[in-house]
Amino acid sequence: MEALIRIKDSTQHWFARNLKGDRWIWFICIIMLLWSIVVVYSASVKDAYSHKQGDTEYYLLKHSFLCFMSLVIMYVIHKIPYIKFIYVTRIAVWSSIFLLIFTFFFGTSVNEASRWIEVPIIGQRFQPSEWAKVALVAHLSLILARHIKGGWNPRELFTEPLALVGVVCGLIFTSNVSTAMMLAGICFLLMFVGKVPIKYLVLTAIGVVFCAAVAILLNSTQRSGTAQNRIASFLDKDVVVYQSQQSYMAMARGGLYGEGVAKSRQRRFLPEPQKDFIFAVAVEEYGTIGGMVLISFYLIILYRGLKAIEVTKRPFGGLLSAGLTFTVVSQAFSAMAVTVGLVPVTGQTLPFFSQGGTSLLFTGIAMGMILSVSRGENVEEQRL
Structure with a gap:
């Protein structure tokens, strides 16, 4: 028991010493990336059989690596004083x-x-x-x-x-x-x-x-x-768009509590289910409750990203945090709006949730910069 307590204390001390900035943003980004690994693995089954001879682990390993690299980029960028x-x-x-x-x-x-x-x-x-x-x-x-x-x-x-x-x-x-x-x-x-x-x-x-x-x-x-x-x-x-039709069917199957982890059936028919329409797969598997949790994550990022403005003493930091926060969150809500039929199909992906290489890495850069702003400025940084 004492060993577990020491491990817990040392872990908390490491996080407190190394992960600076807004802890809510850190927590939500890590949770979303871990959750995305499960959903992308489920949603990419069709492409695995179509393009990778049934190697379902290909997309799992690739996405997991990109999620890890995104976190590394976030960590490196957030350590840089934003005024630099x-x-x-x-x-x-x-x-x-x-x-x-x-x-x-x-x-x-x-x-x-x-x-x-x-x-x-x-x-x-x-x-x-x-x-x-x-x-x-x-x-x-x-x-x-x-x-x-x-x-x-x-x-x-x-x-x-x-x-x-x-x-x-x-x-x-x-x-x-x-x-x-x-x-x-x-x-x-x-x-x-x-x-x-x-x-x-x-x-x-x-x-x-x-x-x-x-x-x-x-x-x-x-x-x-x-x-x-x-x-x-x-x-x-009078025109029923195929992507939207399959998306509606996926969300209808999900109901309130969802079909269960990796039990989506519409992933076989949705175009780009692990990218453009991953929100539909998430709702089908985790239900309306899961969808609301995902929406709340982006709303919290919006709130905490704007709240970071209070920490900075310079207009550049406030504008930078606000602009990048709006960029990430607006892309997220654009993708979800397409899924539920509020806007035409756009091809936008969910930041930190959809499968993607460039998008994941540059979202990591954006979130790292927001975290850098949320750290505020110490005396040495103010001299710069």
Whole structure:
């Protein structure tokens, strides 16, 4: 008994010494990643038999490794004082623009969308739009923080916030309409909070539309036609979208308490059940109660991410935490809204829950930055 008490005390001491920042965010992220391993293993059975000769452990091991790497990235990033991010935000956002342009012309196409860059040797696909989301929000937070007390002039506005948001969102729009619209909305919200005049927000919206239109004309629409078809099908009540139909059936089977762990039947018919529609599989297996628990996790992340603003003494920290929190949570609720039929099919995944490589890793970066802000500043960091 004494040995168990010593182990417990030493474990608590290690966590208290090494895991800084908001403990609620740490707790929820760890629980969600562990839970996702079970759900992804269940939901990926169809793909395991279709693409991996029945090797169901392939996706289990791959997702488990990515979850572990996401936690490692969170840990490393959260140890960095958030004020040091100001030195890399500009490089990050311009590198993301370069990668988006490269993907535009030379990217690997999947489902008629050129969203990925194939990494040589390891054969892993990399999605630059995930990097662009984090980089743009971080750099925009820095720009707004420097002008939080006003003093904007037209040249500064057009060279940084307006042009930057327009170019990044326009490039993403060609291959991922929903991500571009969501990112543009978060940038507008940040700019509004950062006290950018309304007339310049309108100009930013015009800039985003213009850049998206130019990119579409150059690339012969790529995903815009798909987006139009999805919106038309969503608005036409006589058309039953196959993905939505299977999703509704999965959630109806779940009822209040669910079918049980790994007992989903609709996973065999849902397209991308371990990615886009994993929320439907979770509700089928864990019921409405499980779905509500998952929703509450994201709501707590939203609350704690915004509460971190109280700890920081600098506008940059507050804007950074708010922007990244909105990015993660809005993607989550967008994916769940698709599952329950509130919005057209978008292809968004659940952060820290769906199977994914790039998404998991860059969500880890975003959450690590939020945790870094929630740590506050000690005397040494304030001198920086």
